[in-house]
Amino acid sequence: MNTEMDNLHNADGEQQSQPVSTNDNSTESYKTEETVNQEKVSDISFKDYETFSFDVLINEAKNLLGKHSVQEIREHFNQIRDAFKQKLEVDEAEKKEAFVNEGGDEVDFKYETTYRAKFNAVYNDFKHQLTAFYKENEKKESDNLDERLAIIDQLKALYQEPGETSSAMFKKFRELKTRWHNAGRIPSKNAENIFKNYFFHLDNFYTYLDMNKELQTLDYAHNLEVRHSIINRAEELIKETNVQKALNELQYLHRLWKEEAVPVQEDLREPTWQKFKELTNKIHERKGELNEKIKLEQKDNLEKKNEIIKNIKEIAAKAASKSHGDWQKAIKDINTLREQFIGLGRVPKDKNAATWDAFKEVTREFNHIKNDFYKTLKTEQQGNLEKKLALLDVAKQHTESTDWNNSVQVIKRIQNDWKNIGHVPRKNSDKIWKEFKDTCNQFFDRYKNRHEQDNQKLEVNFENKQAFLEEFKTTEISENKDEALKQLEELHATWASLGKVPADKLAINQEFTNLYNDKLSALNLSKAEMSDYKLQSFVNKIKADGNDRLLDDEIRKTRKSIDELEKEINQLDNNVHFFSNANADSPLLKDVYRQIDEKRNKLTEAEIKLKTLFNINFND
Structure with a gap:
């Protein structure tokens, strides 16, 4: 008896095996049945990957890898990879255009994406x-090859060296x-010879x-039992809610029919096959039900998708x-609308291109x-940037300022101005x-630490003045009057340059003044000389400090x-007239004349001082 070749490789996608003749008409009928799927239909549907974000x-790829075997999703991953690469190219082009539009140089553009x-x-x-x-499949195919060769050897021995009872042989x-x-599966290079x-x-x-x-009777009975079990399962598949699952399993039942349910008793072959x-x-016939469901979806x-396109139009308008x-x-x-659009499934094939084009448009x-x-916003932001840079320059000018009251007001003002200026380009913000x-x-x-800093400085000044005062006490003053005055003036200027001291230590200034006056008095200057000296000292101080305000x-x-x-003086002159008849030796009259002389001397000194002040030249 001849039988049909095992089509296991056909079921797995190979084209190696070919049918041979058989006297089992149920198998012959199966070979002419066009409605039977010859290859397994995958449960994993392809999607419009090019429309995905x-x-x-990325999530679709993760889900496929986590839920399905890797060999089932090869083509899906290839399509996802191509769609991802295309989206990267489009995204890079758009970001480059935006970078150039914002004033960037194209050669400086670097495309970055996580x-x-x-x-x-x-x-x-x-x-x-x-x-x-x-690698694992290669090993499995090699093991399968060994298994099939062993089966062939045992099958050959079964009829060439019969030595068992019929039931044992049949089993x-x-x-x-x-x-x-x-x-x-076995390696494809061995398949044809092994199956033959x-x-x-x-x-x-x-x-x-x-x-x-x-x-033969035992074999017929077993095969008939297999046929009945296949038929029973096919009846259950009619009620299966998942049509695609029913079609996939039906394909397996046909392969099982060919391999496990042949032959049977001749009068039962055709009825069971039919x-x-x-x-x-x-x-x-349920394909129509599936197709109708797909059409409705x-x-x-x-x-x-058309509603989403409409909403996008309204937002753009x-x-x-x-x-x-x-x-x-x-x-x-x-x-959000884009994600919703992409997340939706397929549309009718004749509408797909137009819908996608409308969405892109x-x-x-x-x-x-x-x-x-x-x-337009970029131009405004560039102007805002220039304004903020100007405020930054003002802030820098006051960073080291000790004009606390003025600088505090300036810094607070520019901080408020900064808030009111608005956005600058993101790359500068x-x-x-x-x-x-x-x-x-x-x-x-x-500013917060200014008092602490000032106090520290005042303490340093006090220490310096203490040292200077001790030195001043032992300083020998020249016997030459002019040199002595010059020497004392320089010492006084040095003392003044040492700065202020803490308020609780101001006594050191009085101590210096007393010592200074003692050394000055020791020179026995006349009143005029003393006045000239003080005026000249004041003039020298003004010149040294360059203090116009002083x-x-x-x-x-x-x-x-x-x-x-x-x-x-005028008032005193008028008072003299009241004493016209008075004796010249009148104490009151003498006192008035004394006051007039003193004030005239002071007036002369003040006029000389004013003239001297007017003649000060800071360039000397």
Whole structure:
């Protein structure tokens, strides 16, 4: 008896095995049945990967890798990889355009995205798993080859060296067929010869079986039992809610029919085959149910996608007059709509291209309006940047200032001005703000510690004055009057240059003044000499300090003193007339004349002083 070749490799996608003749008409009928799937249909549906965002593509790849065997998702990963690469190119082009539009130089543009690393991590995991699968598969195929060769040897021995009872032989034969059915793929280079060899010995065994009616009866009974179990399962598949699952399992049942349910008693062959064929047709009729469901889903997806396109149009139409904050919200809304659009499934095939083109068009229009807005905003932001840079320069000018009252007001004012200026280009924003904040903080840190710093300085001044005073006590003053005056003036100037001391230690200044006056008195200067010395000392101090304000104040005071002296002298002259009849030796009259002489002397000194002050030349 001849039988058909095992089509296990066909079921796995190979084209190696070919059918041979058989006298089992149920098998012949099966070969002409066009409705039976010859290859397994995958449960994993392909999607419009090119419409997915980066995040969705990465998550889709992760889900496929986590839920399915790596060999089932090879083509899915290839399509996802191509879609991801295309999206990277588009995203890079858009970001480069935006960078150039914001004033950047194209040669300075660097495309950076975290999505590339995230996807590469998933894709590399896929490749590693695929490599491991191939290695493991090679080993399995080699083991399967050994198993099939052993089965062939045992099948050949079964009919060439019969030595067992019919029931024992039949049991061993069924076990060999089951082992062959479950043995799995073998290397393709060995497949043709191995299968030909198996079917050759299988035909020989069936020839032997024809001569052994007891064995044939046992085989017919077993095969009929298998047929009934297949038919029962096919009846259950008619009620299966998942149509695709029913179709996939039906394919397996047909392969099982060919390999495990042949042959049967002649009068039962056709009836059982027709029953199975009838159930097969009923299951295939459910394809229409599946297709109708798919059509309804695609129609619903089309309506939802058209609604999303409409919403994007409306947002784009209202976007032109929006503020920056409104634009940020609009961009977020558009991204949400985009994710919703991408997350929806397929639409009818004849509408797919038009729907996708419409989606790209409305998003492109929105991006165009957005780019125009931010180009205008860029000009404003550049102006804001220049204003903030000017404020930063002002802050830097006051960083080391000790004019505390004035600088505090300036810093507070420019801080308030900074808040009112508005946004600057993003690439400058963080940097300039940090520099401005640090500069202001540097001033305010000094401002808060100003008293501590001043106190420290005053303590240093006190220590220096203590040392100078001790030295001054032992300083020998020249016996030459002119040299002595010059020496004392220099010592007084040095003392003044040592600065202020703490308030609780001001007594040291009086101590110096007393010592200074003692040394000055020791020179026995006349009143005129003393006056000239003090005036000249004052002039020298003004010149040394270059203090115009001090000079102006002294001129104002001297003028006021002259005016007051002139008024007082005039008043005393008038008082003299009251004493016209008085005796010249009158004490009261003498006192008036004394006062007049004193004030006239002071007036003369004040006029000389004023003239001297006016003649001061800071360039000498």
